[in-house]
Amino acid sequence: MGSWANNLITRLKKTVYLICNYAKIFCRSIPLLWKAAPRETIFLAIALLLQSFIPAIAVWINKQVVDTVADILSSVKEYNFWTLGSLVSLWVGTIFLESLLPPWVELAHRNISEKLIADLNLKIMLKANSFVDINRFEDSHFYDELQIIQEQSAYQPRYLLSVLTEGIPELFTIISMLVLVSPLGWWIPLLILATSLPQTYVSFKIQWDAWQALSQKSPQARRMQYYASLLLTDTYAKEVRLFGLGSLFTQRYLEAFQDKYQTMRRLRGKQAFAFSGFAALSAAGNAFAFYSVVQQAFTGKLTPGSVMLFIQSLAYIQQNLTYLLHNCFILQETLLFMERFFKFLISKNTMSVTIPAKPVPYPIESGIVFENVNFAYPDGRLALAGISFTLHPGEIVALVGENGAGKTTLVKLLARLYDPTGGNISVDGESLKNFDIAVWRRQIGVLFQDFCRYSLTIAENISLGDIEAMDDLERLKKAAEKSGIADKVESLPEQYFTLLGKQFGGTELSGGEWQKLALARAFVREEGSQILILDEPTAALDPRSEYEIYSHFFDLVRGKTAILVTHRLASVKMADRILVLKAGKLIEEGTHEQLLEKGGEYATLWNMQVEQYKF
Structure with missing residues (x-):
């Protein structure tokens, strides 16, 4: 067998595989319509079937009318009012039904579309929330996929419904028209299909290549969106103007666009050439069929109505084939x-969850032990290596070190946002992996240095630390007082019910005020938690606010296991123990006085900060 034959077989196999795969995805997609809007889906299906066959019925009526009139004019039949009247009434009925259905189809289409988009987005949100760790969100490939799904979920479900709403009538109209013309010659439908299907196949192939190319250029599309946001959002407005960055970002936008555009331009050109060639083939087939029908009419084998039926049917076939x-x-x-969407829905957690889980000890008795803990990010970067220490119940421990030392990573491991890639973390002798992850996290109140700013009311912002406190205003006020934000809240007209953030026209806070609010979120959780973690809790605060927070901090966390992550060493002197990290390793451990006596890394950092305050 020649190489061309092998290539043909390979292409046919690939085509069959693609068709089967598309059919499987299509069959999985249709039930989503039913689940989102069952009543509207039933109505839409019935209406679409009616729309599908109305053109064929109208063409058949036209043929009967023309043939009846021709017979009467040629004196073959006598004029019969009831026969002609019935045909005209039937024709008027089909036209009326054809004009009546579209607004109701459009209404059902819009209702189903809105419900379907909401349903798919809800499924995406629930699936994303089901990932118990954050590794997925730090995997660039997975995050690219998630961004594509999220962006396209706003319109692709509507496209699916539009295709069904338009495509089903088009398909059944074509089939019914082919059935109508088949009595004129059994080979006519076959000829029309034979000259049209190659165009369909090639178009599908090119479209597949375009989609693959678009997927490969997804990072470029995201870069375009990112560079545009740098010039169009308030977050970057000051620096863009101060540093004159507008031309740089517009140039980067154009570079990303050109890279994406050149690939798509070549594929679109290829598609246009293919369309032109196969359009000529289709026209030739139609011309031959038309010549044959007209020739039969001249010889008396076909009636004038049959010729008109062929002309109208062919016009419907070509028009609907194009659509x-x-x-x-x-x-x-x-x-x-939808294939991406379904794959996302079946994607698995990278973190194992023990079922049934062991109960979380309350209170913790012997402590939390890190045993030779290592952690590496998906890209291979080693963040922690050989970390071993014990957190004793009720102990206040400070984590210090330069940026990138691994302090925040260690905190995330304790909150089980990651699992160690080596070693183990245990609580009262039981591995942290064996506990119910949700119950364990409820034992932790935490403020991360990259805290979130929610466009919600002040009360809602605070209560997000413990949703059960949402309606407990007194508890929220206590948390606000502890964090130092209470005076600011009381000065606002709507106080704790003040909407925050520009996104919905709310009040904007300063960076320090937002941080105090995030700190209140950590404090509102402390009543039911055993561990309090503050990661750079005063990074955005002025010196007075920082002093006030730290003056009360050790009283606020008394009786709890507390971890304080900070660069500002003046605040850690009262900690029970200080852990010094450098380049992902624990290099020193002790009290403030002990570490100063050692004269090591901590002493060096302390002396550097002391020297700064001498000026």
Whole structure:
């Protein structure tokens, strides 16, 4: 067998595989419509079937009318009012039904579309929330996929519904028209299909290549979006203008666009050439069929109505084939989105969850032990190596070290946002992995240095630390007082019910005030928690606010196991113990006085900060 034959077989196999794969995804997608809006889906299906066959019925009625009139004019039949009246009434009925259905189809389409988009987005949100760790969100490939799904979920479900709403009538109209013309010659439907299907196949192939190329250029599309946001959002407005960055970011935007555009331009050109060639083939097939029908009419084998039926049917077939082909392109892209969507829904956690889980000890008795803990990020970067220490119940421990030393990573391991890639963390002798992860996290109140700013009310912002406190205003006020934000809140007209953030027209806070609010979120959780973690809790605060927080901090956390992560060493002197990290390793451990006596890394950092305050 020649190489061309092998290539043909390979292509056919690939085509069959793609068709089967698309069919499987399509069959999985349709039930989503039913689940989102069952009643509207039933109505839409019935309406679409009616729309599908109305053109064929109208064409058949036209043929009967023309043939009846021709017979009467040629004196073959006598004029019969009831026969002609019935045909005209039936024709008027089909036209009326054809004009009546579209607004109701559009209404059902819009209702289903809104429900479907909401349903798919809800599934995406629930699936993303099901990932118990944050490794997925730090995997660039996975995050690219998630961003594509999130962006396209706003319109691809609507495209799926549009394709069904338009494509089903087009497909059934084509089938019914082919059935109508088959009595004129059994080979006519076959000829029309034979000259049209190659165009469909090539178009699908090119569209697949375009989708693959678009997927590969997804990072470029995201860069374009990112560079545009740098010039169009308030977050970067000051620095963009101060440093004159506008031309740089517009140039970067153009570079990303050109890289993406050149690839897509070549594929679109290839598609246009293919369309032109196969359009000529389709026209030739139609011309031959038309010549044959007209020739039969001249010889008396076909009636004038049959000629008109062929002309109208062929026009419907060509028109609907064009529309159907266009909808097939959209459907192909939508099915590829749905394939991504379904793969996302079945993606698994990278962190194992023990079922049934062991109960979390309350209170913790012997402490939390880090045993030779290592952690490496997905890209291979080693963040922690050989970390071993014990957190005793009720102990206040400070983590210090330069940026990138691994302090925040260690805190995330304790909160089980990651699992160690080596070693073990245990609580009262039981591995942290064996506990119910949700119950364990409820034992921890935490403020991360990259805390979140929620466009919600002040009360809601604070209560996010413990949702059960949402309606407990007194508890929220106590947390606000502990964090030092209470005076600011009391000065606002709506106080704790003040909406924050510019996104919905709320009040904007300063960076320090936002940090105090995030600190209140950590404090509101402390009543039911055993561990309090503050990661750079005063990074955005002025000296007075910082002094006030630290003056009360050790009283606030008394009786709890507390971890304080900070660069400012003046605040750690009262800690029971200080752990010094450098380049992911624990290099020193002791009290403030002990570490100064050692004259090591801590003493060096302390003396550097002391020297700064001498000026």
